Amino acid sequence: EIVMTQSPETLSVSPGERAILSCRASQSVGSNLAWYRQKPGQAPRLLMYHASTRAAGVPARFSGNWSGTDFTLTIDGLQSEDFAVYYCQHTYSRPPWTFGQGTKVEVK
Amino acid sequence: EVQLVESGGVDVQPGGSLRLSCVVSGFTFDPYVFHWVRQPPGKGLEWVSLINWDGTTTYYTDTVEGRFSISRDNSRNTLFLQLNNVKIEDTAVYYCARSLGEYSWNALDSWGQGTLVTVSS
Numbered sequence: 001e002i003v004m005t006q007s008p009e010t011l012s013v014s015p016g017e018r019a020i021l022s023c024r025a026s027q028s029v030g031s032n033l034a035w036y037r038q039k040p041g042q043a044p045r046l047l048m049y050h051a052s053t054r055a056a057g058v059p060a061r062f063s064g065n066w067s068g069t070d071f072t073l074t075i076d077g078l079q080s081e082d083f084a085v086y087y088c089q090h091t092y093s094r095p096p097w098t099f100g101q102g103t104k105v106e107v108k
Numbered sequence: 109e110v111q112l113v114e115s116g117g118v119d120v121q122p123g124g125s126l127r128l129s130c131v132v133s134g135f136t137f138d139p140y141v142f143h144w145v146r147q148p149p150g151k152g153l154e155w156v157s158l159i160n161w162d163g164t165t166t167y168y169t170d171t172v173e174g175r176f177s178i179s180r181d182n183s184r185n186t187l188f189l190q191l192n193n194v195k196i197e198d199t200a201v202y203y204c205a206r207s208l209g210e211y212s213w214n215a216l217d218s219w220g221q222g223t224l225v226t227v228s229s
Contacts, residue, residue: 001170034215036153043203043222044145044153049215055208056217087153091215095167097143099153 002026002090006100012108018076021103023088025069032092035064035073038102039084048073049091075105083107110134110218112204117223124194124227130187130204130220137185138162139210144178144189146200147222156202157189161211171197194227201225 003026013019023033031051036044046055051071052064061076075082088100116128130142144156157178158167166178177190187204201224205216 036216038153043219044216045219046208046215046217049208049217055215085152089153089155089215091213095155095158096169097155097158099145099155102152 001096002029002092002098004088004090004098004100006086006088006103008103009101010104010106012106013078014108015078015080017078017108018074019078019082019105021073021075021086021105023071023073023100025071025090028069029090029092031066032090033064033066033071034089034091035062036087036089037082037084038087039081044087047086078105110206112206112218112220114202114204114220114223117202117225119226119228120194121229122195122227125190125192126194126225128189128191128202128204128223128225130189132185132187132204132206136210137180138182141207141211141213142178142180142187143205143207143216144187145203145205145216145219146198147203148197148200154200158213159187160213191225194225196227199225199227 033051035048038044048064051066111133159178179188201222203222204220206218208214208217
């Protein structure tokens, strides 16, 4: 099973600033990595797939990148709806398609 | 509008059984891969199971293998998850979700609102 490790657990950022979230896979997953945002009491929402492709309707302030087994999600100009929990998930080869443990982005 | 609506979540005793359903609308059900994902109260997401478009291929996470069974009825636009021999640690909100793209194993782009399963004695 591929283990996905996210860091940091909590990220404190001021509105309007940049947030950079990290996710590391325990082995190569190619670019088969997705990011989700989950607000309290809601289902997750797909933000990014194939590591750097924005899902439909996702604003351009979200961007994804990767190098080897390290992935990043960058959010430029944080808005109120962006203060939430973010999860990465690999979608590589055969399941299980494991999630990271999540990063909470909170207001500084 | 794409909609996935789960139901069937109940309070159940350890060792019991239940079946979750997910009815979809707003798109053609047949060509899509579907998943179940769960989230224990206050915790993170756990991928549970996958079924391909014609139901011939299924996968499970290790902790539910042999106890849970995923299936689909393409004539009723419905996804199922049969939970048998449930354990305390199966307590969670269970989400059904669709893979992005027809006939594609990809990220989960549409989610239901979830149904709560509580296992306790």
